Amino acid sequence: xxxxxxxxxxxxxxxxxxxxxxxxxxxxxxxxxxxxxxxxxxxxxxxxxxxxxxxxxxxxxxxxxxxxxxxxxxxxxxx
Amino acid sequence: xxxxxxxxxxxxxxxxxxxxxxxxxxxxxxxxxxxxxxxxxxxxxxxxxxxxxxxxxxxxxxxxxxxxxxxxxxxxxxxxxxxxxxxxxxxxxxxxxxxxxxxxxxxxxxxxxxxxxxxxxxxxxxxxxxxxxxxxxxxxxxxxxxxxxxxxxxxxxxxxxxxxxxxxxxxxxxxxxxxxxxxxxxxxxxxxxxxxxxxxxxxxxxxxxxxxxxxxxxxxxxxxxxxxxxxxxxxxxxxxxxxxxxxxxxxxxxxxxxxxx
Numbered sequence: 001x002x003x004x005x006x007x008x009x010x011x012x013x014x015x016x017x018x019x020x021x022x023x024x025x026x027x028x029x030x031x032x033x034x035x036x037x038x039x040x041x042x043x044x045x046x047x048x049x050x051x052x053x054x055x056x057x058x059x060x061x062x063x064x065x066x067x068x069x070x071x072x073x074x075x076x077x078x079x
Numbered sequence: 080x081x082x083x084x085x086x087x088x089x090x091x092x093x094x095x096x097x098x099x100x101x102x103x104x105x106x107x108x109x110x111x112x113x114x115x116x117x118x119x120x121x122x123x124x125x126x127x128x129x130x131x132x133x134x135x136x137x138x139x140x141x142x143x144x145x146x147x148x149x150x151x152x153x154x155x156x157x158x159x160x161x162x163x164x165x166x167x168x169x170x171x172x173x174x175x176x177x178x179x180x181x182x183x184x185x186x187x188x189x190x191x192x193x194x195x196x197x198x199x200x201x202x203x204x205x206x207x208x209x210x211x212x213x214x215x216x217x218x219x220x221x222x223x224x225x226x227x228x229x230x231x232x233x234x235x236x237x238x239x240x241x242x243x244x245x246x247x248x249x250x251x252x253x254x255x256x257x258x259x260x261x262x263x264x265x266x267x268x269x270x271x272x273x274x275x276x277x278x279x280x281x282x283x284x285x286x287x288x289x290x291x292x293x294x295x296x297x298x299x300x301x302x303x304x305x306x307x308x309x310x311x312x313x314x315x316x317x318x319x320x321x322x323x324x325x326x327x328x329x330x331x332x333x334x335x336x337x338x339x340x
Contacts, residue, residue: 052326055322
C-alpha cells in the first residue's frame with residue numbers, strides 16, 4: 001500500500017518536473033518572435049518574405065516544449 | 080482511467096467509443112483478445128472532415144465564374160495560399176507534391192476546427208492519426224529521395240564545407256535528426272491539440288466546481304473569462320498547426336529533391 005502511494009506521488013512529482021522543460025521552449029519561442037519583430041520593424045519590406053522561416057523556427061522550437069509535455073502526460077496516464 | 084465517468088475529468092473527451100461493431104478478428108475467443116474492428120466516433124469525424132472538405136471544394140469549383148462567389152473565393156484563397164507556400168518553401172518543381180500538401184493541410188485544418196465545437200471529437204488529438212500522416216510524409220521523402228537522386232540522397236547527411244574530423248560527429252547527428260523527424264512532426268500536432276483541449280476542459284471544470292461552492296460562485300467569472308480567451312487562442316492554434324504541418328512537409332520535400340545542401 002505504501003509502495004503504491006509512493007508510486008502515485010512519484011508520478012505527480014515527475015510530471016511536474018517534466019513541465020519545467022516547457023519554460024525553455026517558452027524562452028526560445030519568445031526569442032524567435034522578438035527577433036522577428038525587431039527585424040521586421042527595421043526592414044518592413046523584407047518581413048513578409050521571412051514569415052515562412054518564422055513559422056518554421058517557431059515549430060521546431062515549440063516541438064521541444066511539446067516533448068516535455070508528452071513526457072508529463074505519459075507519466076500521468078500511461079505509466 | 081477506469082473511473083472517467085466524471086464529466087469534469089479532462090481526459091474523458093478523448094475517449095474512443097464504438098458506434099457500431101463490425102467484428103473481432105483473430106484472438107483465441109477469450110474476452111479482450113483479437114483486434115476489435117468497429118466504426119468509432121474517431122472514424123465518424125474523419126468521414127465528416129473529408130465530407131466537408133469535399134463538399135466545400137466541389138461547391139466552390141462547380142460554377143467556375145470569372146467573378147468568383149463567396150465559396151469559390153474561399154476555395155481559391157486556400158489553393159493560392161498553399162500553392163504560394165509550396166513554391167516559396169520547396170521550390171517550383173515541388174508543385175507535383177501540391178495535392179499531398181493541400182490534402183494534409185485541409186484535413187488537419189478542418190479536423191482541428193471540428194474539434195472546437197463542444198462535444199465534438201478531435202481527430203488530430205490522437206497520436207495514431209498524426210503518426211500516420213507524418214509517416215506518409217516521411218516515407219514519401221525517403222522513397223522519392225532515393226528514386227530521384229539514387230545514392231546521392233545520402234549527401235543529405237553530409238553537409239558540404241565541413242572538415243573531415245568533424246564529419247564523424249556531424250553525420251551521426253544528421254542521421255538521428257532525420258530519423259526523429261516523423262516523431263517531432265507528429266508529436267507537435269498531437270501535443271498542441273491535446274494540451275489545448277485539456278486546458279479548455281480544466282478551466283471549464285473550474286467554473287463548474289466554483290459554481291457549486293455557494294458564495295464563491297461569483298469568482299467563477301474569472302475561469303469563465305479565461306476559457307473564452309483560450310477558445311480564441313485554440314482557434315489560432317488550430318489554423319497555425321495545420322499550416323506548420325504543411326510547411327514542414329514542404330521543407331522535408333525540399334530535402335528530398337535537393338539533398339546536396
